[in-house]
Amino acid sequence: MRDIDQMLTLDERSSADFILSLRKRWADTVYPAFISEFENSGKKVRTPKEGEKKLKMIKLYPWFSHLERIGQKMMWRLGSDVVFRCSDELLGQLHTEPASTAGTLKLNPDLKLPKWYTDTDIHMQPGSFYSDDLSAYVYQFGARIVMLRDNDGYKFHKLFANTALPDLPANARVVDIACGFGKSTRPLVSRYPGAEVIGVDLAAPGLKLAHAEAAAEGLPIHFRQEDGRKVNLPDSSVDLVTGTMILHEMPKKAIIEAVEEAARLLKPGGVIRFLEFQPTGDPVRDATVYEHAERNNEPYFRDLFDTDLVQVCTDLGLKDAMWVPFDERAEGLSPQGWPERTDWHFPWCVLQATKVA
Numbered sequence: 001m002r003d004i005d006q007m008l009t010l011d012e013r014s015s016a017d018f019i020l021s022l023r024k025r026w027a028d029t030v031y032p033a034f035i036s037e038f039e040n041s042g043k044k045v046r047t048p049k050e051g052e053k054k055l056k057m058i059k060l061y062p063w064f065s066h067l068e069r070i071g072q073k074m075m076w077r078l079g080s081d082v083v084f085r086c087s088d089e090l091l092g093q094l095h096t097e098p099a100s101t102a103g104t105l106k107l108n109p110d111l112k113l114p115k116w117y118t119d120t121d122i123h124m125q126p127g128s129f130y131s132d133d134l135s136a137y138v139y140q141f142g143a144r145i146v147m148l149r150d151n152d153g154y155k156f157h158k159l160f161a162n163t164a165l166p167d168l169p170a171n172a173r174v175v176d177i178a179c180g181f182g183k184s185t186r187p188l189v190s191r192y193p194g195a196e197v198i199g200v201d202l203a204a205p206g207l208k209l210a211h212a213e214a215a216a217e218g219l220p221i222h223f224r225q226e227d228g229r230k231v232n233l234p235d236s237s238v239d240l241v242t243g244t245m246i247l248h249e250m251p252k253k254a255i256i257e258a259v260e261e262a263a264r265l266l267k268p269g270g271v272i273r274f275l276e277f278q279p280t281g282d283p284v285r286d287a288t289v290y291e292h293a294e295r296n297n298e299p300y301f302r303d304l305f306d307t308d309l310v311q312v313c314t315d316l317g318l319k320d321a322m323w324v325p326f327d328e329r330a331e332g333l334s335p336q337g338w339p340e341r342t343d344w345h346f347p348w349c350v351l352q353a354t355k356v357a
């Protein structure tokens, strides 16, 4: 199976490099300059809400916000151009019966997608991620640039699997909620050889790509089109429920339902691990995170930040519920807190909890 990166023309490769560099400089040069200009302005801020107002008074603000949004638009445009140019080959490999039968794919064309899911072009991706088989490739192309190519070879997701997930018995069952095109699910196979690994997602295109790629490598992953809030597995039948970058994409009610579902699925002694974001307590930095969410069509960031999921877990009878910071560059799980950084980066954090044995 050919990767989309192998299909770029010289011109497309140059464009991708340009967009990647723009994004990197936005993060490591424009953002610190913007923050420094804000600090030198003498403006004081006590809450993120106040921060959002006062940040807009800074001269660099239009550049800071424009470069973020325009970079994202350029990225999707280029991704779509590449994917449409290569659509025959890409669709062909998506619909070819894979040689390996180690894994499975179960789609459900009757699955009703929630309105909050279909209402928004999430991350500004035109048509979002569920609308068309080709949209999975567009998303895959963009996701690599969004992660500044630091997740090539699933580096980021492997770091999560290797530092934030517990050891499990050899015959464990692991469910990855909202597995997208399988980035978060694949590292679970090497982390838990012998385990039954299941990935569920609402989006059929992503699941098809996930399955085709996993099957091409003979990975035993079972992908299923299901809502993470209603997984077709019995109560108390799962050792580990994971979810990466999912809770912040749902409204509050759905976030809580997803955690409730995870608690239902867990065996006694089983654990949940959701890799997400949390407010840092620095009102200016947190204001830039809220702003990012708005610019990037991610309307439910606030719902996640405003939901006390430690309390939700505790009310569900889960123990040791807590958020633990995560440093994607080196350490992974960082119980000592986030390291000092001047560049723009996400405040990654892992929600963990254990079902009482």
Ligand SMILES: C[S@@+](CC[C@H](N)C(=O)[O-])C[C@H]1O[C@@H](n2cnc3c(N)ncnc32)[C@H](O)[C@@H]1O
Residues within 6 Å of the ligand: 117, 129, 177, 178, 179, 180, 181, 182, 183, 184, 200, 201, 202, 203, 206, 226, 227, 228, 229, 243, 244, 245, 246, 249, 250
């Ligand atoms: C940002 S992607 C994360 C994908 C993957 N976990 C990763 O780390 O790359 C969010 C995914 O959540 C899926 N999703 C959103 N709400 C869902 C739900 N209620 N149940 C299952 N999947 C959901 C979307 O279709 C999308 O694939």
